[in-house]
Amino acid sequence: MVAVLNRWVRHVPPWTLYLAGLAHIVWLFWLGETGGLGPEPINALERALGETGLKLIIVGLAITPVMKVARINLIRFRRAIGLTAFLYISVHLLVWLLLDVFLLSEIWADIVKRPYITVGMAGFALLVPLAVTSNDWSVRRMGAAAWKRLHRLTYAAAVLGAVHNVMLAKTWAAEPLTYLAVMIALLVLRLRWRTKPRSGNAGGMGRARQGPEPVGKGMSA
Amino acid sequence: MAHRWQNNLVRNDITPEAVWLNRRAFVASAGVVGGLGLIGAGRARAETLEPNSFEDITSYNNFYEFGFDKGDPVKYAGALTTEPWRIEIDGLVERPGSYALDEIVSAMTIEERIYRFRCVEAWSMVVPWNGFELADLLTWAGVKPGAKYVAFETLYRPKEMPAQRGGSIDWPYREGLRLDEAMHPLTLMATGLYGKPMPKQNGAPIRLVVPWKYGFKSIKSIVKITLTDKQPETTWNMLQPQEYGFYANVNPQVDHPRWSQARERVIGGGLFSAKKPTLMFNGYEDEVAGLYDGMDLETFY
Numbered sequence: 326m327v328a329v330l331n332r333w334v335r336h337v338p339p340w341t342l343y344l345a346g347l348a349h350i351v352w353l354f355w356l357g358e359t360g361g362l363g364p365e366p367i368n369a370l371e372r373a374l375g376e377t378g379l380k381l382i383i384v385g386l387a388i389t390p391v392m393k394v395a396r397i398n399l400i401r402f403r404r405a406i407g408l409t410a411f412l413y414i415s416v417h418l419l420v421w422l423l424l425d426v427f428l429l430s431e432i433w434a435d436i437v438k439r440p441y442i443t444v445g446m447a448g449f450a451l452l453v454p455l456a457v458t459s460n461d462w463s464v465r466r467m468g469a470a471a472w473k474r475l476h477r478l479t480y481a482a483a484v485l486g487a488v489h490n491v492m493l494a495k496t497w498a499a500e501p502l503t504y505l506a507v508m509i510a511l512l513v514l515r516l517r518w519r520t521k522p523r524s525g526n527a528g529g530m531g532r533a534r535q536g537p538e539p540v541g542k543g544m545s546a
Numbered sequence: 547m548a549h550r551w552q553n554n555l556v557r558n559d560i561t562p563e564a565v566w567l568n569r570r571a572f573v574a575s576a577g578v579v580g581g582l583g584l585i586g587a588g589r590a591r592a593e594t595l596e597p598n599s600f601e602d603i604t605s606y607n608n609f610y611e612f613g614f615d616k617g618d619p620v621k622y623a624g625a626l627t628t629e630p631w632r633i634e635i636d637g638l639v640e641r642p643g644s645y646a647l648d649e650i651v652s653a654m655t656i657e658e659r660i661y662r663f664r665c666v667e668a669w670s671m672v673v674p675w676n677g678f679e680l681a682d683l684l685t686w687a688g689v690k691p692g693a694k695y696v697a698f699e700t701l702y703r704p705k706e707m708p709a710q711r712g713g714s715i716d717w718p719y720r721e722g723l724r725l726d727e728a729m730h731p732l733t734l735m736a737t738g739l740y741g742k743p744m745p746k747q748n749g750a751p752i753r754l755v756v757p758w759k760y761g762f763k764s765i766k767s768i769v770k771i772t773l774t775d776k777q778p779e780t781t782w783n784m785l786q787p788q789e790y791g792f793y794a795n796v797n798p799q800v801d802h803p804r805w806s807q808a809r810e811r812v813i814g815g816g817l818f819s820a821k822k823p824t825l826m827f828n829g830y831e832d833e834v835a836g837l838y839d840g841m842d843l844e845t846f847y
Contacts, residue, residue, distance in 0.1 A: 357817045363617060364602040364813045365669060424817060431806070441804055492804065495667060496785050497714060498614050 327396050339405035346409035350416055367424050371417060378413035379490060379504055381406055382483045386511045404459050411456040418449055441492035448485030451478045480515065483508045595660055598671040602814045604745045609766055610715060611707035619747035625706045628751040637772040640688025647751055651737060653686055654678035659734055664796045664828045666760035670810040675755055677736035681729045689773055696728040697778035698754060699770035715781065721765035722778035726837055732757055732830060758830040760794045791847040796828035800847050
């Protein structure tokens with residue numbers, strides 16, 4: 326079963342994810358323009374983009390645990406998932422800047438005065454170096470260990486994004502809290518695997534300090 | 547009441563197909579709706595108020611009893627039964643009791659009121675309500691001298707209101723007004739909109755509308771009204787007292803701790819509409835500012 330799935334997954338080229346993400350974003354804009362997102366499309370668009378970005382980050386962070394626990398190998402999609410998440414969150418930010426707030430003075434005031442905006446912007450800022458270095462050339466140039474260390478920032482960005490999502494609700498709502506709980510669970514899992522390194526394991530993330538290991542094309546995102 | 551509200555809306559356009567008779571014939575006195583303009587004396591009312599579409603008003607709702615998403619009420623409120631409906635009026639009143647809605651409504655005069663509606667979440671609509679002045683109902687029930695506040699409660703019926711089965715809010719939903727706010731001629735008990743009976747997702751069969759306060763004060767599907775001498779507990783204030791006050795007057799100068807209240811998104815403008823500045827007391831400053839003379843509106847938010 327797992328073997329079949331792993332074999333099947335090998336035939337799906339990762340670039341299809343970029344295409345699907347792009348098509349989905351265009352679709353969301355089209356819905357917004359034609360009434361499909363309800364009477365208040367700007368907020369609906371912001372939420373749809375932000376939440377999809379958050380979900381993709383969760384999926385990206387879950388890839389190693391899934392491989393360790395279920396032996397399903399989706400590593401070759403990780404870079405595409407991460408970059409597609411970045412695409413969603415960038416467009417989310419652009420919608421906020423250009424369609425929602427728009428006034429430059431208010432944008433700055435919001436970033437400084439509104440904690441949920443500050444937190445969201447901080448999360449985005451952390452994602453930028455990760456997106457910029459999500460390519461083979463950067464992995465080679467930085468070296469695997471340094472690259473992995475840098476990309477642990479994903480966890481910080483993920484938690485900031487999830488906190489941002491919790492903070493903008495009118496009150497404590499179940500769904501944003503669930504995202505945050507999942508993020509924290511993934512982070513705790515990551516920390517536990519780091520303190521109790523397992524040997525002879527396919528997952529690389531927990532063993533970054535144990536010396537060189539192959540970082541192939543599929544491992545680098 | 548010393549003075550009744552002077553309706554300053556004029557009918558400069560009549561849309562015959564939009565004329566609807568309420569099932570209880572509530573709107574006999576004001577059944578004409580359409581592109582109504584608002585021409586007022588105050589500078590804030592010099593604009594023309596264009597009501598939102600029936601579709602906007604009935605598909606974008608905060609009615610947490612049916613779920614936290616704006617689209618939940620229209621999806622789930624169909625399960626609500628609104629007949630029979632009784633309202634219990636108790637506390638410091640001359641004629642306490644449990645009254646059938648029809649009995650109350652038949653004693654009242656239904657009018658149309660086109661009001662701005664401003665949510666604490668910084669979005670707004672314009673709604674053509676049908677209803678009667680809360681003051682008339684309170685006078686009808688007889689307010690005893692010691693009464694200082696009016697408390698309201700929404701229906702508690704978890705079988706029909708799915709989110710009431712969850713525990714994040716201490717149901718039933720509760721709201722309250724100071725007696726002078728409750729007696730103000732702008733304060734409406736609404737039984738319908740666009741000349742139709744109140745849609746369930748908007749708080750059928752009867753709800754409060756206090757146009758100069760944030761929307762959460764305008765409690766829906768009311769089953770209980772209590773006259774009291776103490777400031778009543780109100781749901782959002784109980785949930786997050788530092789963010790939602792008892793007064794909750796629309797005020798562009800007092801921000802919500804987490805977001806600005808200076809501007810609002812007008813619902814129905816599409817993807818490329820800009821926000822518009824929020825008006826003091828939601829544009830009803832001339833009518834209601836006097837209620838708060840000498841009060842620090844930053845302290846009593």
